[in-house]
Structures are given as C-alpha cells and as structure tokens.
Amino acid sequence: MPELVGIGVGPGDPDLLTVKAVKAIQSADVIMCPASKEDRPSIALSVVSSLIDKSKNQEIVKLVFPMTKDKDVLVETWKKNAKIMAEKVLAGNNVVYLTVGDPYLYSTWIYMHREIEEKFPDVKISVIPGIVSMFTFASKVGVSIAEGSEKVSIIPSCYDLTTVKEIAKNSETMVFLKDGRYFDQVIKLLKESGFPNDSIFAIGQDLGTENEVIRKMKLGEVNDDTLTTKYFSILVVKRV
Numbered sequence: 001m002p003e004l005v006g007i008g009v010g011p012g013d014p015d016l017l018t019v020k021a022v023k024a025i026q027s028a029d030v031i032m033c034p035a036s037k038e039d040r041p042s043i044a045l046s047v048v049s050s051l052i053d054k055s056k057n058q059e060i061v062k063l064v065f066p067m068t069k070d071k072d073v074l075v076e077t078w079k080k081n082a083k084i085m086a087e088k089v090l091a092g093n094n095v096v097y098l099t100v101g102d103p104y105l106y107s108t109w110i111y112m113h114r115e116i117e118e119k120f121p122d123v124k125i126s127v128i129p130g131i132v133s134m135f136t137f138a139s140k141v142g143v144s145i146a147e148g149s150e151k152v153s154i155i156p157s158c159y160d161l162t163t164v165k166e167i168a169k170n171s172e173t174m175v176f177l178k179d180g181r182y183f184d185q186v187i188k189l190l191k192e193s194g195f196p197n198d199s200i201f202a203i204g205q206d207l208g209t210e211n212e213v214i215r216k217m218k219l220g221e222v223n224d225d226t227l228t229t230k231y232f233s234i235l236v237v238k239r240v
C-alpha cells in the first residue's frame, strides 16, 4: 500500500542519515522537500542529493514554505502543500518528505502530518526520525545537554524572548535554535537573568557542511565577534 513517510535527514552531513532513511529515500516514487522560496534550493534535499540515483528518474517536488510569522499565510501554505502531498499518495505513489534534523522538532512536517491526518485519513503515514542538530552540536563540542537532575530548555530565539528570563533562572542548560541573527538579544537576556560568567557557552553555524563554524568559551568571554548571523545557528549555554 502506498504511503507517506516523513524523514529526518539529520543536520547536514549525508553520513548522518539512518540506514532506514536511506532505504526509504532510494525506494520512493516521489521525493518531496521544503524550500523557503521557489528560486531557493531545499537544504533537506541538498543533504541527500549524493544518495539519489538519477537514472531511477524519481520525481522530485519542492514545496514552498515562506519564512513568515503571518498565521493566515502559514495556514494557507500548510493546506496547499498537504493537499499536494496527500494526492500524490492517493494516486498510488510512495512519497517521502525530507526535513532537516528530526521531523518533530520545529519542522514543517508537523503541520503536514496534522493536516493530512485530519483531511486525508486514508493516507497511510509513517515517520523515520533523524539526528537532531543540537545533539550533533553537543557531540562536536563535547558538552552534555543534560546530566543527573539538570533541566533543559529549548528556545526558538527568533520569537519574543521577554518570558525567557524566568526560564533561564530555572534551567541548567539552554539551547537556542532558529536564527542566529537574534543571538545578541540572547546574550543580553542571559546576563540579565544572572547566568554566571563561567557558564559554558558554545555556538555553531552550518553544522555538517563545508561552511561549519564552531566556537566554545565561557559566557563572560563572549563579545560581538563571537556571534553568528545566520539562520542555521545553534547556541548552547550551560551552568558549570
């Protein structure tokens, strides 16, 4: 029976896909992937491009998800793309949908899954998890995300950070995802919420790619040159 498989392709290095993900991608009839604009490449697709055998002529469909916080635009986009996806499966194709990292962490897959489950209940859906960017980063910098009784907070740094000060006071580790362009506000917030200067501070950008940047220091040593400015950035801060 044809099905839709949501696949986590990991953080950028094609060697960090699961065997199950590779098998599903290579045997699919249709490979779907997200892009922020029609004329922009899909990062998820670029991660797996070396694994795709072009002689098989698998159909590749790029679905555009604009980078906006406008809820009406987002809902319209989710409905439109979910319909395209569901109709391909109902026409008898095995479809995979690629997402960076894991499909269940800040991913477009979450909305696709929800919409298709509700509007197209006949579509069989399964999910193959992927290696999450923050764990890739933890292994690269040798910093544990949590140990013993520690509490961890995961914060999307491009949203309203005013409530995060209270969370900071009660977290041993904080992971900031989604957009390095807001990391200057994060540093200010950490200092205002009393995160100690000797806390471990690590920042990563474009992990698993040839443009990878990694910096690790104490929070008190951070200056303007430490910060990254790209969307694909991660910041981890941890009390010692």
Ligand SMILES: C[S@@+](CC[C@H](N)C(=O)[O-])C[C@H]1O[C@@H](n2cnc3c(N)ncnc32)[C@H](O)[C@@H]1O
Binding pocket: 011, 012, 099, 100, 101, 102, 103, 104, 105, 106, 107, 131, 132, 133, 134, 176, 177, 178, 179, 180, 204, 205, 206, 207, 208, 231, 232, 233, 234
């Ligand atoms: C929309 S979220 C997707 C998260 C993804 N589903 C995961 O499991 O890691 C995108 C954010 O994930 C982080 N990210 C994902 N891959 C990354 C990479 N290769 N290098 C740095 N950050 C990455 C960045 O914070 C980026 O802004």
